[in-house]
Amino acid sequence: MQSNAALEYDYSVAKLFTYTTILFGFLGMLIGTLIAAQLAFPELNYLLGEYGTFSRLRPVHTNTVIFGFTVSGVFATFYYVGQRVLKVSMAESKFLMFIGKLHFWLYFIGALLATISLLLGYSQSKEYAQYEWPIDVVIVVIWVLWGVSVFGLIGIRREKALYISIWYYIATFLGIAMLYLFNNMAVPTYFVSGGLGNIMHSVSMYSGTNDALVQWWYGHNAVAFGFTVPIVAMIYYFLPKESGQAIYSYKLSLLSFWGLMFIYLWAGSHHLLWSTVPDWMQTMGSVFSVVLILPSWGSAINMLLTMKGEWNQLTENPLIKFMVLASTFYMLSTLEGPIQAIKSVNAIAHFTDWIPGHVHDGVLGWVVFMIMAGLFHMAPRMFKREIYSKKLLEAQFWLQTTAVVLYFTSMWIAGITQGMMWRAVDEYGNLMYSFIDTVTVLHPYYAIRALSGVLYLVGFLMFAYNMYKTMTSSRELSEEPQFRSPMA
Amino acid sequence: MFHWLEKNPFFFAVGVFLVIAFAGLIEILPNFAEASRPVVGLKPYTVLELAGKEVYKKDACIACHSQLIRPFKAETDRYGQYSLSGEYAYDRPFLWGSKRTGPDLHRIGNYRTTDWHENHMWDPKSVVPESIMPAYKHQFTNIADLETAYAEAVTVKKVFNTPYDTPNGVKLGTWDEAKAAALDEAKKITADMKNQNVKDAVAAGNIPEIVALIAYLNRLK
Numbered sequence: 001m002q003s004n005a006a007l008e009y010d011y012s013v014a015k016l017f018t019y020t021t022i023l024f025g026f027l028g029m030l031i032g033t034l035i036a037a038q039l040a041f042p043e044l045n046y047l048l049g050e051y052g053t054f055s056r057l058r059p060v061h062t063n064t065v066i067f068g069f070t071v072s073g074v075f076a077t078f079y080y081v082g083q084r085v086l087k088v089s090m091a092e093s094k095f096l097m098f099i100g101k102l103h104f105w106l107y108f109i110g111a112l113l114a115t116i117s118l119l120l121g122y123s124q125s126k127e128y129a130q131y132e133w134p135i136d137v138v139i140v141v142i143w144v145l146w147g148v149s150v151f152g153l154i155g156i157r158r159e160k161a162l163y164i165s166i167w168y169y170i171a172t173f174l175g176i177a178m179l180y181l182f183n184n185m186a187v188p189t190y191f192v193s194g195g196l197g198n199i200m201h202s203v204s205m206y207s208g209t210n211d212a213l214v215q216w217w218y219g220h221n222a223v224a225f226g227f228t229v230p231i232v233a234m235i236y237y238f239l240p241k242e243s244g245q246a247i248y249s250y251k252l253s254l255l256s257f258w259g260l261m262f263i264y265l266w267a268g269s270h271h272l273l274w275s276t277v278p279d280w281m282q283t284m285g286s287v288f289s290v291v292l293i294l295p296s297w298g299s300a301i302n303m304l305l306t307m308k309g310e311w312n313q314l315t316e317n318p319l320i321k322f323m324v325l326a327s328t329f330y331m332l333s334t335l336e337g338p339i340q341a342i343k344s345v346n347a348i349a350h351f352t353d354w355i356p357g358h359v360h361d362g363v364l365g366w367v368v369f370m371i372m373a374g375l376f377h378m379a380p381r382m383f384k385r386e387i388y389s390k391k392l393l394e395a396q397f398w399l400q401t402t403a404v405v406l407y408f409t410s411m412w413i414a415g416i417t418q419g420m421m422w423r424a425v426d427e428y429g430n431l432m433y434s435f436i437d438t439v440t441v442l443h444p445y446y447a448i449r450a451l452s453g454v455l456y457l458v459g460f461l462m463f464a465y466n467m468y469k470t471m472t473s474s475r476e477l478s479e480e481p482q483f484r485s486p487m488a
Numbered sequence: 489m490f491h492w493l494e495k496n497p498f499f500f501a502v503g504v505f506l507v508i509a510f511a512g513l514i515e516i517l518p519n520f521a522e523a524s525r526p527v528v529g530l531k532p533y534t535v536l537e538l539a540g541k542e543v544y545k546k547d548a549c550i551a552c553h554s555q556l557i558r559p560f561k562a563e564t565d566r567y568g569q570y571s572l573s574g575e576y577a578y579d580r581p582f583l584w585g586s587k588r589t590g591p592d593l594h595r596i597g598n599y600r601t602t603d604w605h606e607n608h609m610w611d612p613k614s615v616v617p618e619s620i621m622p623a624y625k626h627q628f629t630n631i632a633d634l635e636t637a638y639a640e641a642v643t644v645k646k647v648f649n650t651p652y653d654t655p656n657g658v659k660l661g662t663w664d665e666a667k668a669a670a671l672d673e674a675k676k677i678t679a680d681m682k683n684q685n686v687k688d689a690v691a692a693g694n695i696p697e698i699v700a701l702i703a704y705l706n707r708l709k
Binding site: 038039042045046049050053054055056058059121122123124125126127151154160161162167170171174175178182187189190192193196197198201203204205206207208209210211212213214215217254258261262264265266268269271274275276277278281284347350351352353355356422423424425429430431435436439440 | 490491494495497500501504505507508509511512515516519520523524542544545546547548549550551552554556558559560561562563565566571572573574575576577578579580581582583584585586587588589590591616618619620621622623624626630633635636637638639640642643644646647648663
């Protein structure tokens, strides 16, 4: 048996991705806050001419927070967690070190090009798959490089049994690869037409209803393999590490993992209820969405029970607070989703603000909280300094929690109000409201949502500042903390 | 079995892939051919309409507008006949959207006119005083990319057998023919418009984005 005390892990790639997590997180949330404000105050549409309208910026927001912030966070934590649970250092392989750095720089350049292409209006108009084919090719190369890193590290591992987090990282790699490839199948028109028109342009391989099915098979499961699977990988590592508690149940983690893998992919068609997709597919989507509660809650409950007997840590350690709240929001969000997937509920909820409300209690409460907690746990170990300020961390926690609550409550009310108004009829069976009536009524809720965006963004800046100070000027640590992260 | 899998990453990965892959196969493949069939009488988009669809995609109208009328009385009263699968047969990509910050547009061509769209894109509040939609004035000066639209039509004809150049159908022809046809079509639209710069541009052989977009929106019926 190798003693892991002798291993010096190399965090250079993890650090690079930590920087981009913070950078893209800030940019993505800034744009998100701006477009939220545009819905309440439309004059804000004219700040950047053609490039500043809500419609042009919305894909920039979604793609920056998904492929910029979240995916950076996934890579950062993988390059940290991967080495530690596989008991192997990046420094041991020149090849993997090279691949890791290439992975980062290609990712960074690719992200900039991708963002510019969206601002210029190059878009396939498929949600979360807007990038045109040349950007897609770059993304595939980046993803393959990450795959080489994942399986390369696994290939030279000392710890033979793969820890739970690694299962989830492998699934992230495979899931996104499969979904992204099939959904982005497109024919570049420049080559088929013999050199006419714009080289960036392509046309989807699928049309109409088929395109819708493939897109939402992708769209729903990109959420699965981008916002759920790798975040679960993080919490399975960081919560036990930070608390010093062993995972509550191995069997529950098995059931949750394989259950999630099997069930999640079926649920995509719940985005197409009451559409022209055949009924049996819609019903499958509904049914599997409800069954999906089991593996989702399985993971969340496993996490909460891991804290059994140690709940005092919740008051003592703000990072535990972040992670416990994250699993709680995960439970809320994975209950809310299935409720919206019931056909009669969906008839009201679909097309309304309840949907972005649902997305954001998941991402703001679960994804962002977990990634920030993970990076805070990594920082003292990577930079060998204690966390700069516990007070700031506490203040950030309450500010952002308030912001999330404001976000989803306002959007629940807005969504259900609008959904009910669209279908309201008077005693003679005539529609009671014109469409614009159902828009003006939403103004206060849009204003509250914009405010919640500002609060959350300020909280994120507090996180960025705390991280920056931790990296540069906090008290140095003489040895690596074992469990609880030291903070001033 | 699980303990064994956790020590054998290759088989673990194969296992994960099998478990996640077959849901897609079972849900998407069986109906694939049937869902590709057009309704009777459906015509492919003209080059100008395709250029308009590109404007619709470029300015991401999909962020706020759906093109899917669900089979409820409240929706058919508001927007018209509920949508049929075959109506989308030539839509690459599909543009159903997922959020109605503004109303559905699947049959907008039935109840809105060229001049309404012109006023609305220039200043939405001029026709809907409480509108929160931004103005799209740049569409009146940006020139639509007709050549790319033609390239798209050629591509779908070659690769997916979209029925262009059929008797009584939409004629595609050569690039020069297609360009002339698009200009004729554009002139019919500008006849109903008042913006002099747009009229002048079309007369000079350049079609502003707004004209192409209106051609596309008028086609949605």
